[in-house]
Amino acid sequence: MTETLPYRWYTDGDVLARERERLFAHSWQYAGHIGQLSEPGSYFTLRVGDIPLVVVRDKAGTLRAFVNVCRHRGAEVVSGEGRCTTLQCHYHAWTYGLDGALRAAPRSEADPDFDREGLGLRPAQVETWGPFLFVNPDAGAAPLADTLGDLPQIVREHGLDVDALEFHQRVDYSLEANWKVAVENYLECYHCPVAHPSFSEVIDVHPDRYVLESHATFASHFARGRDGEGQFHLIWPNIKVNVMPGRPNLSIGPLVPTEPGRTEGWLDYFFAPDMDPDWIADYLELDYQVGAEDRELVESVQRGMRSGAFEHGRLLLPSEELIGAFQRWVAARLDYTPSRGNSSSHERE
Ligand code: FES
Ligand SMILES: [Fe+2]
Numbered sequence: 001m002t003e004t005l006p007y008r009w010y011t012d013g014d015v016l017a018r019e020r021e022r023l024f025a026h027s028w029q030y031a032g033h034i035g036q037l038s039e040p041g042s043y044f045t046l047r048v049g050d051i052p053l054v055v056v057r058d059k060a061g062t063l064r065a066f067v068n069v070c071r072h073r074g075a076e077v078v079s080g081e082g083r084c085t086t087l088q089c090h091y092h093a094w095t096y097g098l099d100g101a102l103r104a105a106p107r108s109e110a111d112p113d114f115d116r117e118g119l120g121l122r123p124a125q126v127e128t129w130g131p132f133l134f135v136n137p138d139a140g141a142a143p144l145a146d147t148l149g150d151l152p153q154i155v156r157e158h159g160l161d162v163d164a165l166e167f168h169q170r171v172d173y174s175l176e177a178n179w180k181v182a183v184e185n186y187l188e189c190y191h192c193p194v195a196h197p198s199f200s201e202v203i204d205v206h207p208d209r210y211v212l213e214s215h216a217t218f219a220s221h222f223a224r225g226r227d228g229e230g231q232f233h234l235i236w237p238n239i240k241v242n243v244m245p246g247r248p249n250l251s252i253g254p255l256v257p258t259e260p261g262r263t264e265g266w267l268d269y270f271f272a273p274d275m276d277p278d279w280i281a282d283y284l285e286l287d288y289q290v291g292a293e294d295r296e297l298v299e300s301v302q303r304g305m306r307s308g309a310f311e312h313g314r315l316l317l318p319s320e321e322l323i324g325a326f327q328r329w330v331a332a333r334l335d336y337t338p339s340r341g342n343s344s345s346h347e348r349e
Helices: 013-022 144-148 151-157 179-186 197-202 277-306 321-334
Strands: 029-033 042-048 051-057 063-067 081-083 102-104 123-129 132-136 166-175 211-214 218-225 228-235 239-243 249-259 262-271
Touching: 013 249, 013 321, 029 042, 029 051, 029 249, 029 262, 042 132, 051 132, 063 132, 123 144, 132 144, 151 218, 151 228, 151 239, 166 277, 179 228, 179 249, 179 262, 179 277, 179 321, 197 277, 211 321, 218 321, 239 262, 262 277
Parallel strands: none
Antiparallel strands: 029 132, 042 051, 042 081, 051 063, 063 123, 123 132, 166 262, 211 218, 218 228, 228 239, 239 249, 249 262
């Protein structure tokens, strides 16, 4: 496939609705780090696609996740993060245990037909890789290990022990671009020498020495730096995992579509404990710089796609082979006919 996906797939609300249903409602998503659930009763909320979830450590210490939608009339049960002994809805105070069972509903004794059985929170899934928490809104989805595949081993073999990392900070950002534009930008370093001069000073971006690898559930780049190897992975469809050369470090986070032309994301940064703050500051400065350069690129692409001037673009191989792999993965799951033309995305509906 040397043609890109149709540009309409990057601007159309129907396509995003289908992506939410077919990609995000069943995929493992990075949710946060284990320090957010340090105590029994610790919880936090997040959304995957447009599905609200709550992740909690129960009294026995087990991690649990639920769809954070009240079985009464649909409010989000809890918000934010904190400590709790029950999950109590803020609307009419229906109260769920940390196992998700409905424990109490005020005035329910007056309703003779009311049965708490069967009105528990819908379970979702939560699992960990080292300090990283992943959730899946689909309780029936295959385990996280199937999605991660060889990635934990690859990360380790390339020199990083994720269990030795500590959470440092979260950085939120938003982009005026479709989430796939941001993913595709991440999947190639063809643009690095042109658009990232400072990054290209510390990482060897020459195509003969910059390695691209496509796996069933993720894609990887490996590149040498002055003081070690960098690894950059994208877990299908939308989770970035970055390891820069040098001291132990990793950043991880999703690209979350909020509208066809708008994406929100965050990166959680992890470092070895007691690392030199100056090294961290330089690292974050370079990361911020690269992020600002990428923002200009993806927002420019979104404007170009939206203009209607062309129906699709042309991938350049092999430099963009990981984009090809991503586009095939997306197209297979959306089950659209990836042909050109304005009606293509409705053909199968
Ligand atoms: S919607 Fe939750 S208690 Fe009414
Ligand atoms: Fe970039």
